[in-house]
Amino acid sequence: MTEFVLIHGSWHDGALWEPVATHLRDAGHTVHTPTVAGHGVGVDKAVDHADCVASIVDWMLEADLSDVVLLGHSYGGTIIARVFEEIPERIRRLVFWNAFVPAPGNSLLDEVPPHYRELFSQLAAASDDNTVSMPFPIWREAFIQDAPLELAQSTFEQLSSEPFQPFVDKLPLTRFYELLPTVGRSYINATEDTALPPGEWGWHPRMSGRLLGARLVQLPGSHEVMFTAPALLAQKIIEAGRD
Amino acid sequence: MTEFVLIHGSWHDGALWEPVATHLRDAGHTVHTPTVAGHGVGVDKAVDHADCVASIVDWMLEADLSDVVLLGHSYGGTIIARVFEEIPERIRRLVFWNAFVPAPGNSLLDEVPPHYRELFSQLAAASDDNTVSMPFPIWREAFIQDAPLELAQSTFEQLSSEPFQPFVDKLPLTRFYELLPTVGRSYINATEDTALPPGEWGWHPRMSGRLLGARLVQLPGSHEVMFTAPALLAQKIIEAGRD
């Protein structure tokens, strides 16, 4: 039995884990799916990366969780790397699922290709609250291309605007890389994930390779396999999270 | 219901799509499989790339097709890129299946590794009609390695010699790259396709990456999965071609 804490990515909130969490619970595991500060519908979007991290650290301390497998999806990778810096003693294993593992000192923006950097900056500037909204064509073609159109549309309606400042903040991650050899670490890669373009800017092995011999687990599917194949993803999370 | 136009690759003709076309039709779709000029058995091989393109454009105009999903396999990628330049208003989505997406100004020969360039040139020079015949060992080991030997042999007997001039002709593709953002575009990649050697000269992400955020669909199999797994390929063509 494993205690999982699942940290969602950009445009998502904790409630969207439900299909995956149900499969994990059915397999006998405990699952927590907190929402990161500034994420979800109808909340204050004026947060920076430190606020996002603090919201999860505070929540874990209040819930007094320990010996957890902490998983981050996409942007959530930047959160779990920082949470691990703050409370490493409570974390048994880190699991990055098509997630950012920023190089020391980099922001998330530094880790995406130039055309995404420009697009996100323009969308934030055009918003009235410094957020980035997901354009449907990108969602449908690059994030959830393995879904029928109806599922692509219904999940799109559940997304929320993403605060931009956490994309911009630089993350030293000095302690993260110091402590990394002391913790279990896994990388889950969906082989058709094109949220980052495959190749030079791809997730794997660029991000996975920074984890120093992490356990690699792969599955077919897009960046949003949590919606298109939740049972398979749950199985791979179990394989990534076990001892 | 989608209207598919499937453009075959080198050494093939339209009739060889039959197993795939049958599965697509069984799923309720309309399928056309024209043969490109200079291709097939017993036809005049003295064609250039423009002749090949014109043969498909003329055929589509005569059949008065519109709103089609136009798919190209291998060499067929050079054809659909050019057909799209000529009659973009008739095309709903381009699907490249392990197909060439030539960089602006390149010929097909410019896009293959030097040892293939040399081999094709030698074979054409040794022929009496400036064509390239497929050597069986390359067919068996690099194109259809997932088939039993019997299927490799029976399909080999259905191949025809390939006109060489269309490999040599340079393709500006100025209008193709200008119009690309306005059309749906997908790339299907068979993960064991070694018709181009994996890595620096491979199909994916080298070719797929030129399509600016195209929808990626992958399946296991060789370059000739149309013969070795036609039902699976048909399913992936549907996923690549839907809205």
Next chain:
Amino acid sequence: MTEFVLIHGSWHDGALWEPVATHLRDAGHTVHTPTVAGHGVGVDKAVDHADCVASIVDWMLEADLSDVVLLGHSYGGTIIARVFEEIPERIRRLVFWNAFVPAPGNSLLDEVPPHYRELFSQLAAASDDNTVSMPFPIWREAFIQDAPLELAQSTFEQLSSEPFQPFVDKLPLTRFYELLPTVGRSYINATEDTALPPGEWGWHPRMSGRLLGARLVQLPGSHEVMFTAPALLAQKIIEAGRD
């Protein structure tokens, strides 16, 4: 019916092929699984690479085997490359399964990333018989990450210390590369194999690409899929080994 000779990798011996060999025999094939000199429990570890090669060549001559499909796993790739140099006339096809195909003049150590080079050298220096013992965390996370913990542990107990000198010996391989075009050659790649880190130092296409258009066969799984999915590996060995 094919006659297979399977050459194990480092830390393994011939007996560990049993689950795979059983599946191959059930499919009607003949299978031999000799142990390389200096490998296994309770044997003299003072061997160099030439001793390892000679032990297999001598065994094949004594058994008077010919027309065999010779497969090497991992380190076993360096053995089959050299055995082929010595008795090419007895070999129908070479199959490298996530195996080293050393560049001309290289040792195995030259082909692994610097941190492995350093680790193996340190472990050998710290041993009393110039051998390298497999650390359990590397076995569990990088070699057999697709196994449940119990299988990772039970297989770990079957490993034996690896003689270091064969890692160090330079292999000219002049004749190997000269004769390579004359023999059937296949590369089997398990897509989650992280015994070599994916990317710049990975198995595929770095090693497979040296085989000049070898037949590529892939399967999901780790470096030790012989333990985690022996039936599937046997099926892929058959696909790799057939004409």
